[in-house]
Amino acid sequence: QVQLVESGGGVVQPGRSLRLSCAASGFTFSGCGMQWVRQAPGKGLEWLTVISYDGSVKYYAGSVKGRFTISRDNSKNTLYLQMNSLRAEDTAVYYCAKDAAPSNSYHYYYMDVWGKGTTVTVSS
């Protein structure tokens, strides 16, 4: 079945870095755009970033632009989120999600499959 499993979360000090991974299975990962969304404790959903199927096009939310980098390894069916210069306000559950746009396109649509999330806590 279609599945996304995030990993790499944990407790990290402010200013440090962390890399999240999202392992995909059950669909043709290399043909799909992928996204990251986060949710701070007790707060709503915040869209972070999207990457095209081939990794050539990326968009970011202003709150993470210049600090976070999305990437993918289609040979490993894995999506990544490199997070640098972490701040307390980055504390959240981070979800990866599959974009529902047609395969091998540079269109970005709604998210039809979500992982269960991984928790990042930024604290000294």
Added chain:
Amino acid sequence: DIVMTQSPDSLAVSLGERATINCKSSQSVLYSYDNKNYLAWYQQKPGQPPKLLIYWASTRESGVPDRFSGSGSGTDFTLTISSLQAEDVAVYYCQQYYIAPFTFGPGTKVDIK
């Protein structure tokens, strides 16, 4: 960036009654090229990831009960639960995917009265 707002922040509805959630975008999310509204609705239950309910403003995702419906166009949208069930207790979010950043609304919490 497109700002999404939702109303009300929360609502409590009796079982079997109708629940209506409104979503407004700061600019139109209707793409003239394909005449589609780039607007989705998600449901999130406590401790769970979001679940897609509605896309293109009014298309129900496979497996979603038909008591859920979406309507609206341009900048004003509505999610309706025609007959609230206990399992519908959740927070509901709208999201625009018209242009990046693909912003979410703040969410509407639905409870049983």
